[in-house]
Amino acid sequence: MEKHSVGGTTLHTCHPCRRSILHRIYAVIHICGVVALMYHHVNSFLTAKTSLVTPLLLLSDVVLAFMWATSASIRFNQVHRSEYPEKLAKPEDFPKLDVFICTADPYKEPPIMVVNTALSVMAFDYPPNKISVYVSDDGGSSLTLFALMEAAKFSKHWLPFCKKNNVQDRSPEVYFSSNSHTWDEEAKNLKMIYDDMKSRVEHVVDSGKVDAEFITCDHFRGVFELWTHTFTRHEHPAIIQVLQNSEIDTDDTKQYTMPNLIYVSREKSKAVPHHYKGGALNTLLRVSAVMTNSPVILTLDCDMYSNNPSTPLRALCYLEDPKIKSSLAFVQFPQKFQGISKNDIYACEYKRLFEINMIGFDGQMGPCHVGTGCFFHRRAFYGPPSNLIEPEIDELNPNRNVNNSIKDQNVLALAHSVAGCNYEHNTYWGSKTGFRYGSLVEDYYTGYRLHCEGWRSKFCIPKRIAFCGDAPKSLIDVVSQQKRWAIGLLEFSISRYSPITYGVKHMGLLMGLCYSQNAFWVSWSIPLLVYGFLPQIVLIHGVSVFPKASNPWFWLYIFLFLGAYAQDLVDFVLEGGSYRGWWNDQRMWMIRGITSFFSGLIEFTLKTLNLSTHGFNVTSKANDNEEQIKRYEQEIFDFGSPSLIFLTMTTVAIVNLIALVWGLYCVFTSGEALVLELMLASFVVVNCLPIYEAMALRKDEGKLPKRTCFLAWILTFVLIVSGYFFLK
Numbered sequence: 001m002e003k004h005s006v007g008g009t010t011l012h013t014c015h016p017c018r019r020s021i022l023h024r025i026y027a028v029i030h031i032c033g034v035v036a037l038m039y040h041h042v043n044s045f046l047t048a049k050t051s052l053v054t055p056l057l058l059l060s061d062v063v064l065a066f067m068w069a070t071s072a073s074i075r076f077n078q079v080h081r082s083e084y085p086e087k088l089a090k091p092e093d094f095p096k097l098d099v100f101i102c103t104a105d106p107y108k109e110p111p112i113m114v115v116n117t118a119l120s121v122m123a124f125d126y127p128p129n130k131i132s133v134y135v136s137d138d139g140g141s142s143l144t145l146f147a148l149m150e151a152a153k154f155s156k157h158w159l160p161f162c163k164k165n166n167v168q169d170r171s172p173e174v175y176f177s178s179n180s181h182t183w184d185e186e187a188k189n190l191k192m193i194y195d196d197m198k199s200r201v202e203h204v205v206d207s208g209k210v211d212a213e214f215i216t217c218d219h220f221r222g223v224f225e226l227w228t229h230t231f232t233r234h235e236h237p238a239i240i241q242v243l244q245n246s247e248i249d250t251d252d253t254k255q256y257t258m259p260n261l262i263y264v265s266r267e268k269s270k271a272v273p274h275h276y277k278g279g280a281l282n283t284l285l286r287v288s289a290v291m292t293n294s295p296v297i298l299t300l301d302c303d304m305y306s307n308n309p310s311t312p313l314r315a316l317c318y319l320e321d322p323k324i325k326s327s328l329a330f331v332q333f334p335q336k337f338q339g340i341s342k343n344d345i346y347a348c349e350y351k352r353l354f355e356i357n358m359i360g361f362d363g364q365m366g367p368c369h370v371g372t373g374c375f376f377h378r379r380a381f382y383g384p385p386s387n388l389i390e391p392e393i394d395e396l397n398p399n400r401n402v403n404n405s406i407k408d409q410n411v412l413a414l415a416h417s418v419a420g421c422n423y424e425h426n427t428y429w430g431s432k433t434g435f436r437y438g439s440l441v442e443d444y445y446t447g448y449r450l451h452c453e454g455w456r457s458k459f460c461i462p463k464r465i466a467f468c469g470d471a472p473k474s475l476i477d478v479v480s481q482q483k484r485w486a487i488g489l490l491e492f493s494i495s496r497y498s499p500i501t502y503g504v505k506h507m508g509l510l511m512g513l514c515y516s517q518n519a520f521w522v523s524w525s526i527p528l529l530v531y532g533f534l535p536q537i538v539l540i541h542g543v544s545v546f547p548k549a550s551n552p553w554f555w556l557y558i559f560l561f562l563g564a565y566a567q568d569l570v571d572f573v574l575e576g577g578s579y580r581g582w583w584n585d586q587r588m589w590m591i592r593g594i595t596s597f598f599s600g601l602i603e604f605t606l607k608t609l610n611l612s613t614h615g616f617n618v619t620s621k622a623n624d625n626e627e628q629i630k631r632y633e634q635e636i637f638d639f640g641s642p643s644l645i646f647l648t649m650t651t652v653a654i655v656n657l658i659a660l661v662w663g664l665y666c667v668f669t670s671g672e673a674l675v676l677e678l679m680l681a682s683f684v685v686v687n688c689l690p691i692y693e694a695m696a697l698r699k700d701e702g703k704l705p706k707r708t709c710f711l712a713w714i715l716t717f718v719l720i721v722s723g724y725f726f727l728k
């Protein structure tokens, strides 16, 4: 057990997982198996007559072997950590904390949700005069600004209430909809104030504009005049508003100081690329540097409210540890979600991505960055630990002490100027400093570049969930989000910063492989499509591609398949998952592989050929389709989208069913010959049961659209016929 202490008091400890040893032993065996399989393929390649089949199988198995190697690297040294926040220094000595919250669209991300997120972090158990909350509004919406003004007013009731009663749920929405606390007069009263605010905010959003009668604070009346008739979300000046100021704002009793709350909407112009969330965060980095320049930064998506008021203290256990501080870039908390269905049918909890893989990364250089719930040292955005890259103006220096008030005219003028859309021109922002541009997954990419620079990170997973957000809860949203991620990952996996070249060179082989796992996500689509179609079509034409059951090679296939699956299951269950959850997870992996990853690959290729464009399509967090919500809760798949993204999946389902039926018929005539093919087809068919149901039996809105089914049948026909010509 490795310990880190300050003046004799241990702030955190690290415990290696025992199963890592077993994973390593198994890795040796699996590698031998893979080598044998490759030998088998090459051998049959040299002797076989069937031209296309063997190379495709070889290619798939090479991809599978590579992806298995990346997961073996991630499993190499899994660790768990514990923190001891009670041993921290006195609150007076805590560093200042800037919180960044990003929002981009008042209709997909309801402002009342942003309000709750902001309130939950303003109410951290942390000295309030040290907290500054910056909200970045890429939607440039007066509705969001209005909602935040209301939040500032409400915080004067909410924060004292939380602190006096030691409330744990500090998102008001969560607190008021739970029954796990007593409803005394004070709580009832407060709920009324909250409901009142909520209805005002929702009314303003519904009506699409902020009527003068709703603005209660004269001081802010003029601000809304900035939304002139030429103002659009893609074309507008920078707007920065201090909504609450810790130097002067207190609650009514003057006992409680209120933290800073600042609204920021950067300047936008259609002529200048804005780099989506990465651009928004870089603007916040500069604006906050000018105004407060806190050494510690927390980044959050607008849906991720704080569920645990003592989270910053856990982060400080690492960030303030003098032994590791100088090279520690960030402390990442896992992404957790509310309202996930019982067995998580869409696997949108991403247990592997956000938890299982993280403990593996954490045993090496540290977890990757996943965009939200992450505490940074501001310094990490300015070059490698040993080599500070001086910013273009002195006010942005991460080591500068801020003395001016955030209301100072000069400060505000400079803040507006660094939020200008041309500001980054001819600077290092996005290339060497700040969040890095060039990938739709700015989070994963930036974390990766920081690790390449020599920075470290830590993973922190407290028992009481730290941050809780919204996962997409309809299948089309899940696969679209995954497509965006797949494209973003591909953007950098084939760039000059690819983890397999640049990464291995700067971080070593193991870390390079770890980062490759996600970076090469789209390559899953190759083996999934080949194994989903090829053996089945060949089987329909009476040919067998796999070894017979009497052949020793048969057992190699069985062993490799079961081994890889079992390893995956063990990790999933030991990290607190259920068996059903795991089954759904592996099913979604296949679905994502042939829908999101495959269409991501195609879209990326079209983009590279200049035939199409792709952007950051924000996931909707507002769903009022009640039927759909009901289906989600009952765990019934929802395929009801006109998009053709489900076409490949439907075709795979049909082809495998035909192959299974045909194969079973053949078994009666030709005996054992087709055992592996049949096993494969039945495995796919069992996974596809909800698809058959959605094609044939269902009548509700979530069934597969007729057009998709029709096209899938045509495609099946084409594939089978072309199989005939290839195999002839």
Ligand SMILES: O=c1ccn([C@@H]2O[C@H](COP(=O)(O)OP(=O)(O)O[C@H]3O[C@H](CO)[C@@H](O)[C@H](O)[C@H]3O)[C@@H](O)[C@H]2O)c(=O)[nH]1
Residues within 6 Å of the ligand: 102, 103, 104, 105, 109, 136, 138, 275, 276, 277, 280, 300, 301, 302, 303, 370, 371, 372, 440, 441, 442, 443, 481, 484, 485, 488, 616, 617, 618, 619, 620
């Ligand atoms: O132009 C943009 C687009 C998005 N966002 C914000 O980015 C966040 C994430 O967007 P969301 O639609 O929720 O995407 P997800 O796929 O759920 O987000 C995951 O993946 C993103 C990268 O694709 C990361 O940035 C996120 O932190 C991570 O949670 C939200 O707060 C948005 O408001 C912006 O600020 N500006």
Ligand SMILES: [Mn+2]
Residues within 6 Å of the ligand: 301, 303, 469, 470, 619
């Ligand atoms: Mn999100």
